Amino acid sequence: MIVLSAPFPAPRERTLLWLLAAVQFTHVVDFMMLMPLGPLLMQRLSLSATRFGALVSAYTLASAAMGVLGVFWLDRLERKRTLLMLYAGFITATLLCGAATGATGLLIARTVAGGCAGLMGAVVIAIVSDTVPAERRGQAIGTVMTAYALSAVAGVPLGLGLANLGGWRAPFVVLAALAGFVWLLLLRFLPRVDGHLSQASGATSATAGFTPRLALGWGLTFTVVFASFLLIPFLGAFMVGNVGLALTDLPWVYLAGGAATFVSSRWIGRMADRLGPARALALLLVATMAPHLLFTHLPPSPLPVVAVVFVLFMTLTSGRAIPTMALVASQVPPSIRGRYLAVNIAASDGASGLAAWMGGLLLTSAPDGTLIGFAQLGWLAVVISALALGLLWTFVGRAVRLDATPAP
Numbered sequence: 001m002i003v004l005s006a007p008f009p010a011p012r013e014r015t016l017l018w019l020l021a022a023v024q025f026t027h028v029v030d031f032m033m034l035m036p037l038g039p040l041l042m043q044r045l046s047l048s049a050t051r052f053g054a055l056v057s058a059y060t061l062a063s064a065a066m067g068v069l070g071v072f073w074l075d076r077l078e079r080k081r082t083l084l085m086l087y088a089g090f091i092t093a094t095l096l097c098g099a100a101t102g103a104t105g106l107l108i109a110r111t112v113a114g115g116c117a118g119l120m121g122a123v124v125i126a127i128v129s130d131t132v133p134a135e136r137r138g139q140a141i142g143t144v145m146t147a148y149a150l151s152a153v154a155g156v157p158l159g160l161g162l163a164n165l166g167g168w169r170a171p172f173v174v175l176a177a178l179a180g181f182v183w184l185l186l187l188r189f190l191p192r193v194d195g196h197l198s199q200a201s202g203a204t205s206a207t208a209g210f211t212p213r214l215a216l217g218w219g220l221t222f223t224v225v226f227a228s229f230l231l232i233p234f235l236g237a238f239m240v241g242n243v244g245l246a247l248t249d250l251p252w253v254y255l256a257g258g259a260a261t262f263v264s265s266r267w268i269g270r271m272a273d274r275l276g277p278a279r280a281l282a283l284l285l286v287a288t289m290a291p292h293l294l295f296t297h298l299p300p301s302p303l304p305v306v307a308v309v310f311v312l313f314m315t316l317t318s319g320r321a322i323p324t325m326a327l328v329a330s331q332v333p334p335s336i337r338g339r340y341l342a343v344n345i346a347a348s349d350g351a352s353g354l355a356a357w358m359g360g361l362l363l364t365s366a367p368d369g370t371l372i373g374f375a376q377l378g379w380l381a382v383v384i385s386a387l388a389l390g391l392l393w394t395f396v397g398r399a400v401r402l403d404a405t406p407a408p
Contacts, residue, residue, distance in 0.1 A: 024147035029155030053360025060353030063118025067346025074338040079193040090116035098172035142269020157251035217328040227384035229355035241369035257314035277327035296378025
């Protein structure tokens with residue numbers, strides 16, 4: 001029998017969710033703002049598309065490696081203490097990003113920040129899954145994951161503005177200060193979450209409770225994220241080099257995409273609760289194929305047209321993470337949930353890092369800034385999304401409808 005931590009009263013639950021969303025916001029901004037800064041960094045640091053892809057990959061691959069290591073200890077500690085420890089490491093690393101004197105120093109600091117951020121994400125989702133009942137878990141995860149949208153609405157444009165005013169180091173310094181404030185709020189308001197420890201005594205090894213079927217969840221997460229990150233790191237460079245937008249237009253495009261995603265995230269979470277996360281994910285995997293092809297084949301277009309297509313792309317693509325996370329988190333008991341989600345985050349970050357690296361290898365930058373081969377990446381993303389559909393079907397079982405009932 002699975003025992004959950006006692007659910008919090010509704011007002012306290014909302015406070016908890018928005019506090020965890022703030023944690024997610026800071027580390028998502030830290031990751032995401034590097035991508036729209038791509039054209040600027042490629043110019044200032046003389047980076048090729050391949051080297052820039054490697055810079056993006058360093059963060060996610062470090063996160064993936066730490067996620068694998070987290071399987072040995074993540075469920076053995078009280079979750080608040082674990083989150084505070086990891087968040088402190090993240091803040092320090094973000095300051096090091098701002099203090100970096102060149103591309104190599106930035107690469108090292110990004111690696112350290114990524115190593116902390118991946119485990120932070122696993123602990124955040126584990127806290128949500130431990131404390132929120134299954135019938136509201138999709139909406140709760142959707143609330144926490146509004147951080148992705150908020151990072152585009154506020155974080156990414158602010159980061160671009162700070163970079164224009166104070167250089168590329170300025171966004172990292174300001175973000176570290178904001179994260180430090182959130183750390184103090186966590187220390188003050190986050191309650192202990194230790195219900196999983198009552199079951200941990202039976203887990204005598206790092207893999208206790210894991211099954212081959214659960215490993216399919218990691219494969220599902222990997223393919224869903226890989227298809228997206230073949231394209232996402234290069235959207236800014238594509239819009240500037242191929243579609244004809246100015247660098248000053250990018251904040252407005254990301255603002256529109258982030259605002260739409262912020263509105264849709266909780267709606268997608270409610271849809272996952274109503275239809276079941278597996279069916280919701282299947283619908284989104286099919287729905288994203290059209291905007292993936294539409295955006296990657298977009299000719300030079302005016303700003304309003306690009307913004308509309310970008311909104312469609314980001315709303316559906318980012319929305320896939322919500323039912324994916326709700327589905328995989330519901331399949332494991334609290335005693336191994338943190339470790340399972342740590343490896344799941346590792347699968348996600350490994351996928352994004354490898355996809356960014358592969359995308360950089362498959363793309364060529366022309367002397368005028370045009371990206372050659374982006375349309376072919378769009379087709380590859382569609383093929384991998386179709387593969388994710390097959391893994392989803394296998395994960396939930398052929399004899400079970402695509403509305404898998406979450407674990408209690």
